[in-house]
Amino acid sequence: MAKQPMLKFVTVGRDMPEKRAASVRREDFNEIYAEYADAKAKEQAGRCSQCGVPYCQSHCPLHNNIPDWLRLTAEGRLQEAYDISQATNTFPEICGRICPQDRLCEGNCVIEQSGHGTVTIGAVEKYITDTAWDEGWVKPIQPSQERAESVGIIGAGPGGLAAADVLRRAGVQVTVYDRYDRGGGLMTYGIPGFKLEKDVVMRRIEQLEQGGVEFVLNCDVGKDIAFDEIRNKHNALLIATGVYKSRDLPGPGAGAKGIVRAIDYLTASNRLSFGDSVPEYESGELNAEGKQVVVIGGGDTAMDCVRTAVRQGAKSVKCLYRRDRENMPGSQREVQNAEEEGVEFQWLSAPKGFAGDPVSMVKVQQMRLGQPDATGRQSPEPIEGAEHDEPADLVIKALGFEPEDLPTLWNQKELEVTRWGTIKAEFTTGQTAMDGVFAVGDIVRGASLVVWAIRDGRDSAAAMLDYLNDAQSVAAE
Template identity: 80%
Template sequence: MATEKMLKFVNVDRDMPTKRGADDRKQDFNEIYAEFAEAKAEEQASRCSQCGVPYCQSHCPLHNNIPDWLRMTATGRLQEAYEISQATNTFPEICGRICPQDRLCEGNCVIEQSGHGTVTIGSVEKYITDTAWEEGWVMPISPTAERSESVAIIGAGPGGLAAADMLRRQGVQVTVYDRYDRAGGLLTYGIPGFKLEKDVVMRRVELLEKGGVKFVLNCNVGEDISFDEIRSQHDAVLIATGVYKTRDLVAPGSDAKGIVRAIDYLTASNRQNFGDVVPELESGELSAEGKNVIVIGGGDTAMDCVRTAIRQGANSVKCLYRRDRANMPGSQRETQNAEEEGVEFVWLSAPKGFQGGDAVTGVEVQKMRLGAPDASGRQSPELIEGSDYVEDADLVIKALGFEPEDLPKLWGVDGLEVTRWGTVKADFGTGKTALDGVYAVGDIVRGASLVVWAIRDGREAAQAILGQFNQSASVAAE
């Protein structure tokens, strides 16, 4: 019976896929975790308690049916596991690699709360979908019937691609516009290969193309084509641009050479790993090789930067964060990986200024302590007077988070409402904006957030757009 293959968490310990040693993995940009073998994936999936209220599922933004596909995996029914997994998640092989499972599904696993160690949900999800690709179960979209309606999607990141997938499955004509030369957004140029190898993203993009999604790349809306032109050519428009404007750091000396934005640094590295010629790397401007590197910030982008700098051959890499380890926003798993690879974390520290004149030579650091909680409930950092000192630095990377660009101004659009934070105003659950037939999803609505939330937003907006089309068709038929 299937039940005999489950509930093994009492006598089977939690086990992650083998992780490459730090000395080995920091020599390249390949993923650091090995694949589960079939027997190991079945074993780990069998640890699921099949609880009546699956908190893993309720804490997943996509509400993935995790207990069911774990049961299918444990009983050797892998193709069914894949079908259940992809029914709610457009890119399970990507989420299995980069979702912060420790904060979402795994962090809320019932057996984790009871002290038995969480089910390794992300690793099993990755295994299921990678196997599906190998076995040929992942097929291009083939709509049962084509529709005449067309949708323009601005932004080829996870939110836009998720919507494109859902719309094409219903026969809608989809064109995706993106500013970069490759689709994928931050999946392609923001996240390093050691977390998400690029062939994983590119094969998904190719599958969408084979399914009839059209891509218009190297296209800057507002320059190469106007928003009004796009709107006039399509029945609906979905804005999924993400947020790319770096939060600035205003401090004495912050305009010195050698102080760079995280997005520029990571994009250059990812381009090089695609085989592109990157002048900023060849000149050394965006290279950490032989340098003392300081990364400012404590989120996942900061973790990507410090680990990239290690692989580029930095002399030393330090991460300054104004709170302590317990209060950092980034994944604890990524922090541990970074420490294993030689990154030093300087907790309760913030930059006061920069030394060196034209080119940075050091960061003036001021020590902090945690005081009373702020509006979000987190303890606010406070300065410790007289504790300043200098950290040597030849390269400083600002990883302070991202803000939305001023889309109404960039695109010359009247009536596209934004919030006081600059994000596009859109209805929760549908993505509808104040402009008729215009929707918005992902970080441009939420602010900088997780890939899995962008996927959810894209899927929900696609459903809303289909509802609009069906309603219009119904009215026309009356």
């Protein structure tokens, strides 16, 4: 009888891929986790209990068939595991690297609830797809039949690219417009290489190009090309711009030189990794080397900033967050990585003002947690008289992102938005009030996760195909 490859969680402990020592990984922007060896991937996949109701799957925004591809990995059937993984997820190797699995699939693993340590789902997912690339199993898109209809997609981030993939597989002609000189959106210019090495994103974009997706880059809609021009050129249109407007800091001195936006800081660093010339980095404006850095915020963007500053050779790196550790929105795993790398966190701390121009000091107000707000989280409130000064040569604002005013920027008053400025669109389809215009990702749901953008892009692409098919039927009558 063949040996049972699964249910090993009782005898085999959880074992992540080896993490490079903090003293070593501080020196570069390479990913911090090594790859699993084949035997280790099989062993860890074999810890899955194959439970009857897979909470990992139901808590994954893409509802990936996780137990199935874990079993196939444990059995050594990796190409089949990749096929099942790819069936529900356009970019599994990216999700395997940057999804907060501790809050999603792994955080809801049944064996974790029973005290055995969760299955390392993300690491196995990454291993499966990296192996697929190495073995040549990932092929360019080849539609069985070409269609005459075309779709324009504004935004080359995860939502737009996921939609492009689905539409192109159906034979639709797809053109993606993006303001940057490379596709990928925040996956390219927002997320640092130590979480997501850039060749991982670039090879997916190359795969889409080889499959017939056209990219129009350095194209800022509303400036370089009118929204109406794109709309008139295509049979349907998808808005997937993301949210790029940074929330601002209040307080005296907030406009001083040396106080910068997280998106500008991270983009400069990521451009360096491509070998680009970055004058703002070379001048020191967006370079933490030798500086006392203070990052303000508690989300994943703040974690990206503090860990980037460490690698740039900052003299010290401190993170101010107005709530406590338990209430921060960022991944606890990222906080731990940052602490290992030498970042100091100051919990229940908020900036009250700034001294110097260029900035030399952050005036820090100590906070406490008061009554719950509308979301149920305790609201931070200042402790009277509890303040201190924190020296700083570089202050990075990582307070989150808001949508740009697209109806004004694009001269589209009929494009309906919510009171938060996000586009009003139907749940699951992404259909807006404008005929044939759909919207997905952060521009609809607000700043969120890459995996949700992928889900939205796939769902909306399916709805766009229905729209195109209906239009074709009407034309044929």
